[in-house]
Amino acid sequence: KQQELPGYVPWPEEFVRRYREVGYWAGQTFGSMLRELAERYADRVAVVDGERRWTYSELDERADRLAAGLHRIGIRAQDRVVLQLPNVAEFFEVCFALWRVGALPVFALPAHRSSEITYFCSFTEAVAYIVPGHHAGFDYRALGYEAQGAAPSLRHVLVVGDDPGSFTSIDDLRDAPRPLADPAPSDVAFLQLSGGSTGVPKLIPRTHDDYLYSVRASAKICGLDPSSVYLAALPVAHNFPLSSPGVLGTLYAGGTVVLAPDPSPATALALIERERVTITALVPPLALLWLDSAARLEHDLSSLEVLQVGGSKLSEEVARRVRPTLGCGLQQVFGMAEGLVNYTRLHDPDDIILATQGRPISPDDEVRVVDDEDQDVPAGEVGHLLTRGPYTIRGYYRAEEHNRSAFTRDGFYRTGDLVRVTPEGYLVVTGRDKDQINRGGEKIAAEEIENHLLAHPAVHDAAVVAVPDAYLGERSCAVVVPRGEAPSAPALKKFLRERGLAAYKVPDLVKFVDAFAQTGVGKVSRKQLRESLAASLRP
Ligand code: J2J
Numbered sequence: 001k002q003q004e005l006p007g008y009v010p011w012p013e014e015f016v017r018r019y020r021e022v023g024y025w026a027g028q029t030f031g032s033m034l035r036e037l038a039e040r041y042a043d044r045v046a047v048v049d050g051e052r053r054w055t056y057s058e059l060d061e062r063a064d065r066l067a068a069g070l071h072r073i074g075i076r077a078q079d080r081v082v083l084q085l086p087n088v089a090e091f092f093e094v095c096f097a098l099w100r101v102g103a104l105p106v107f108a109l110p111a112h113r114s115s116e117i118t119y120f121c122s123f124t125e126a127v128a129y130i131v132p133g134h135h136a137g138f139d140y141r142a143l144g145y146e147a148q149g150a151a152p153s154l155r156h157v158l159v160v161g162d163d164p165g166s167f168t169s170i171d172d173l174r175d176a177p178r179p180l181a182d183p184a185p186s187d188v189a190f191l192q193l194s195g196g197s198t199g200v201p202k203l204i205p206r207t208h209d210d211y212l213y214s215v216r217a218s219a220k221i222c223g224l225d226p227s228s229v230y231l232a233a234l235p236v237a238h239n240f241p242l243s244s245p246g247v248l249g250t251l252y253a254g255g256t257v258v259l260a261p262d263p264s265p266a267t268a269l270a271l272i273e274r275e276r277v278t279i280t281a282l283v284p285p286l287a288l289l290w291l292d293s294a295a296r297l298e299h300d301l302s303s304l305e306v307l308q309v310g311g312s313k314l315s316e317e318v319a320r321r322v323r324p325t326l327g328c329g330l331q332q333v334f335g336m337a338e339g340l341v342n343y344t345r346l347h348d349p350d351d352i353i354l355a356t357q358g359r360p361i362s363p364d365d366e367v368r369v370v371d372d373e374d375q376d377v378p379a380g381e382v383g384h385l386l387t388r389g390p391y392t393i394r395g396y397y398r399a400e401e402h403n404r405s406a407f408t409r410d411g412f413y414r415t416g417d418l419v420r421v422t423p424e425g426y427l428v429v430t431g432r433d434k435d436q437i438n439r440g441g442e443k444i445a446a447e448e449i450e451n452h453l454l455a456h457p458a459v460h461d462a463a464v465v466a467v468p469d470a471y472l473g474e475r476s477c478a479v480v481v482p483r484g485e486a487p488s489a490p491a492l493k494k495f496l497r498e499r500g501l502a503a504y505k506v507p508d509l510v511k512f513v514d515a516f517a518q519t520g521v522g523k524v525s526r527k528q529l530r531e532s533l534a535a536s537l538r539p
Contacts, residue, residue, distance in 0.1 A: 004187075005078055005104075005187070005188045005205065005397075006398075007205075007397050007398030007399075008188050008205045008395075008397060009205075009393070009394040009395025009396075009403065010186075010394065011394055011411075012394075012411070015390075016186075018364070019209075019210075019213075019364070019390040022364065022390075024209075024213045024217075024362065024364065024390040024391075025185065025186075025209035025210065025213060025390065026185075026209070026212065026213070026216075027185045027209070028185055028208065028209075028212055029099065029182050029183055029184075029185050029187075029189070029208040029212075030095070030096060030099040030189060030208055030212070031063075031096065031099045031100040031182050031183075032182055033212065033252065034056075034059065034060050034063060034096050034251075035060060037056050037060070037251060037252070037254065038056045038057045038059070038060035038061075040056075040254065041055075041056040041226065041254040042055065042056055042057045043055050043056075043057065044056055044226065044254060044256070045256045046058075046059045046092075046251060046256065046257065047059060047089045047092055047256070047257050047259065048256060048257065048258045048259065048275060049087075049088055049089035049259045050261075052089055054089055054092075056251075056254075059092055059093065059096065060096075061177075062093045062096075062097075062174070063092075063093055063096035063097045063099075063100055064097075064100065064177035065097075065174040065175055065176070065177055066093055066094065066097035066170060066173055066174055067096075067097040067098075067100035067101050067177075067180055068175035068176060068177050068178045068180075069097075069170075069172070069173025069174055069175040070097055070098065070101050070103070070128075070173060071101055071178065071180060072173070072175055073155075073156060073168075073173065074127070074155065075098075075101055075103050075127060075128060075156075076101065076102070076103065077101065077102030077103065077181070077183060078102060078103070078104065078187075078188075079101075079103040079104065079126075079127045079128070080103070080104050080106050080124040080125060080126040080127065080191065081098055081103050081104065081105055081106065081126055081127065081128045081129070081130060082105075082106045082108055082117065082120045082121050082124070082126045082128070082129045082130070082147070083095070083098075083105040083106060083107060083108065083130045083237070084108040084109070084110060084112060084117065084129070084130065084131050084132070084140065084143075084237075085110070085130065085131075085132055085160060085236075085237070086110045086132055086135050086136070086235065086261070087232050087235065087236050087259040087260060087261060088132065088160065088259065089259065090160045090170065091236055091237070091259075092247075092251075092257075093170075094130055094160070094170065095190075099183070099189060099190075099208075100180055100182075101180060102180075102181070102182075102183035102187070104188060104189065104190050104191055105190045105191070106120050106124050106126060106190070106191045106203065107190060107191070107192050107193060107237040107238075107242075108120055108193070108237065109193070109235055109237055109238065109502070110132075110135065110136070110235055110237075111235075111442075111502045111503060111504055112502050113143065113500040113501060113502050113503075114143055114146045114147075114150075114500030115452070115499055115500035115501045115502070116201065116500075116501075116502055117129070117143050117146070117147050117500075118146055118147055118149075118150035118151065118500070119200060119201070120201075120203075121147045121150065121151035121153070121154055122150055122151040122153070123200070123203070123398070124191060124203065124397075125151070125153040126151060126153060126154055127153060127154065127155050127156065128154065128155065128156040128157070128158055129143075129144060129147050129154060129156070129157050129158070130157075130158045130159075130160065130170070131143060131144055131157065131158070131159055131160070132159070132160050132161055133159045133160065133161035133162065133163050133164065133165075134161065134163065135161075136262075140159075141157070141159065141164075141165045141167060144157035144159075144167055145157075146500070156168060158170050158173070183208065184208075185207070185208045185209045185212075186207055186208070186209050187207060187208060188205040188206065188207055189206055189207055189208045189211060190205075190206060190211075191203040191204060191205055191206075191397055192204040192206055192239055192337040193337060194337055194338065194396065195336070195337070195436060195438075195443030195445075196436065196443060196445035196448065197416060197434040197435045197436045197445050197446070197447070198402060198445055198447055198448070199445070199447045199448055199451050200448065201445070201448070202396040202397075202399055202402065202406075203396060203397040203398075203399075204337050204338055204393055204396060204397065205393065205396075205397045206391075206393070210339075210390060210391040211243065211391065212252075213362075213390055213391050214243055214244075214339075214341060214361060214391040215243050215245060215246075215248045215249050215252055216249075216252055217361045217362060218243065218244050218245035218246075218249045218341065218343070218361060219245040219249035219250070219252050219253045221245075221343050221345065221346075221361065222245050222249065222279065222306065222308075222331070222343070222346070223306075223346055224245055224249055224250060224252075224253035224255055224279070225253055225254070225255065226253065226254035226255055227255065227278070228250055228253055228255035228256070228278050228279060229250075229255060229256045229258060229275055229276055229277045229278045229279070229303070230245075230246070230247060230249075230250040230255060230256070230257050230258065230277070230278070230279050230280065231258045231260055231268060231271055231272060231275070231277040231279070231280035232246070232247050232257060232258065232259050232260060232280075232281075233260045233262075233263035233268045233280055233281070233282060233286070234263060234281060234282065234283065234286075234311075236259070239335065239336070239337040240281055240310055240311055240333065240335060241281050243341075244281070244308070244310070244333055244335050244341050244343075246281065256275070258271055258275045258277055263282065263286050264289075265289060265290050265293035265295040265296065266293075266295050268280070268290070269290070269293070269295050269296055269298075269299040269301065270295075270299060272299065272301055272303065272304055273299040273300045273301065273303075276303040277303055277304060278303055278304065278305045278306070279304070279305060279306040279307075279308065280304070280306075280307060280308070281307075281308040281309070281310070281333070282307065282308070282309055283309070283310070283311040283312060283440055283441030283442075284309055284311070284312055284313070284314045284315070284318065284440065284441065284473060285440035285441070285471055285472050285473070286440075287307065287309045287314065287318060287322070288318055288471065290326065291318065291321050291322070291325050291326065296325070296326065301326060301327060301328070302327065304326065304327070304328040305328055305329060306328060306329050306330075306331050306346065307322055307326060307328050307329070307330055307331070308330075308331045308332075308333050309322075309330065309331070309332055309333065310332060310333030310334055310335060310357075310441075311333075311438075311440075311441030312438045312440060312441045312473050312474075313357070313429050313473065314332060314357075316354050316355050319332070319353070319354045319355075320354055329346060329353075330344075330353055330354070331343055331344055331345075331346060331353070331358075332344045332353065332356065332357050332358050333357075333358060334357035334358055334427060334429055336415060338392060338393050338413055338415070339387070339389065339391050339392025339393055339413065340360060340361075340365055340367075340387045340389065340391075340392050340413075340415070341360070341361050341391075342357055342358035342359055342360050342361070342426075342427050343358040343359070343361070344356060344357075344358040344359075344426070345358075345359075352422075352424065352426055355428070356422060356426035356427065356428050357419075357426070357427050357428060357429050358426060358427065359424075359425050359426045359427065360387075360389070361391075362389055362390055362391070364389050364390050365387060365388075365389035365390075365392070366387060366388045366389055366412070367385065367386075367387050367421070367427070368385075368386040368387070368412060369381070369382075369383040369384065369385060369386075369419060369420065369421060370383050370384050370386055371383055371384070372384075374386075374408065379421070379423075380420055380421065380422070380423070381420060382418055382419065382420045382430050382431075383418065383419070383420075384414065384415075384416075384417075384418060384433060385415045385417045385418070385419045385427070386408060386412035386413065386414055386415065387412060387413050387415060388410075388411050388412045388413065392413050393413065394407065394411050394413075395407060416432055416433055416434025416436065417429055417431075417432055417433075417434075418430050418431040418432060418433055435447060435526070435527060435530055437464065437465070437466040437474055437475075437476045438466070438473065438474055439472055439473075439474055439475060439476060439504060439508075440471070440472035440473055440474075442504045444464070444476055444504070444505050446463070446464040446465065446530060447526070448505070449462075449464040449476070449478065449496070449501070449505055449507065450462045450463060450464050450478075452496055452499050452501060453478060453480065453492070453496070455499070456487065456492065456495050457483070458482055458483050458484060458485065458486065458487045459480055459481075459482065459483060459487075459492075460481045460482060460483035461480070461481040461516060462478055462479065462480045462481070463478075463479045463516070463526070463529055463530050463533050464476055464477070464478050464479075464507060464530075465477055465479065465530050465533050465534040465537065466534055467508075467509065467534070467537045467538070468538060468539070469508075475508040475509065476505075476507045476508050476509070477507060477508065477509040477510070477511060477537055478492070478507035478509070478510045478511070479511050479512075479513055479516075479533050479537075480492070480510060480511070480512050480513070481512075481513055481514065481515055481516060482512055486512045489509075489510035492507075492510055493506050493507065493510065511537075516529055516533075517529070517532060
């Protein structure tokens, strides 16, 4: 057995034993899963990307060939590889190839820019960075150069697509398959991104064992089988479309994954009709966009059985419109890349489906709702959600100090969500106590943006908070105390974009104030400050 990844916090031995005994952890790896799927579903279509259709055997063979090529250029077990691909078929080829080598994808999102990418590459000491070349009007190879400049560990920038420039194309890495040792199922399989509430994004180590359990159980809860057709409208690297049950759950069930290049109604609804899609997943603002779109009348959506909505709170009014308008069932999904995922079940009564965010996947998901002193609140009351279980991490990757506050001493993850539990055991999300803005499902860590703002010479202090928004649920607002003459709001936003921040993190609004409130005893905490600013901005 290989050495454990430094910076990974394993489950305590008694939990490992239990999760294996009960069969949650089935001792499988992603690589061996694909091998079995290729045997069972050989000629069935696994992935549809535009006019391309890859069968299960084709995907399996591609993964073998690329794994051999990655191995040839020196990529080895436990190496970290930052992966930033949009919804293209090669996403699967590359992931499974890395898993066959035992290397760890680090899942960046297509929206990330140099600020995020250089951090992921240097913090994880990545040996390679994989990009799409051009995509959606952006040249990712430029990020490749920046990453190389910033991360001495980076030996390769690999490009998917026709125009690698001076980098290596993955087309040149499709070697003859060679035998490679499969990683251990208990090994870390990849690093997923946390929504985050701290100055730098936290990385989430997920093992083959724990993640595959959540994928298998999710596929079952969502009724997936070989006739299922899943439309990936959200970016596939995000935990929701990746695993709840998402693209991996669909492959596990022998179904077909259809990749949408973008989630607009025009693109996605046409694909639903063309590919006879049965299930898809959206964040609430996109669900609203689909419901309001005239395009839904132009397409036959009769194949669609389930629309999953999650990532941020879905209002009951919007929830009510799903079945009458789109003709399909609704499933609410409340999950997190750290682990715990809750689903309303397909045959739950309407009041549960419309007004709750579901219940946990596993009988061994432990859920506590506590007050500020970590004491359980009376049943049904609102409190902080803590959780522990067979697919919830025990610590972020290489974050010893942060882990001391993000987890309780007995290993519960502090989700930062405020919830109550219904008598039927379903969770209702009522709010949040983490310093994060949930911009229609896209998460923004206040402190991360504040640090960027503070780098501006004319910014004395800054706080970033959420303001309510009819469409997105929340938008972000930077409240800035200028140093000397205040810069203009557009100039500040431009400054942030030029620092290489992903566009969704650039504050929607900028407000200037003379000073932040101080209490009699001294400075108020950042958290209190953000809370009072947010309250003052609410209409
Ligand atoms: C309210 N808040 C929600 C919901 C997530 C499935 C689905 C979503 C995610 C995800 C995921 C919410 N109502 N229905 O990983 O596998 C907020 C909570 C939560 C945070 C996690 C999955 N669904 N949230 O959104 O890691 O605040 O995962 O703690 O991006 O999103 O964000 P993230």
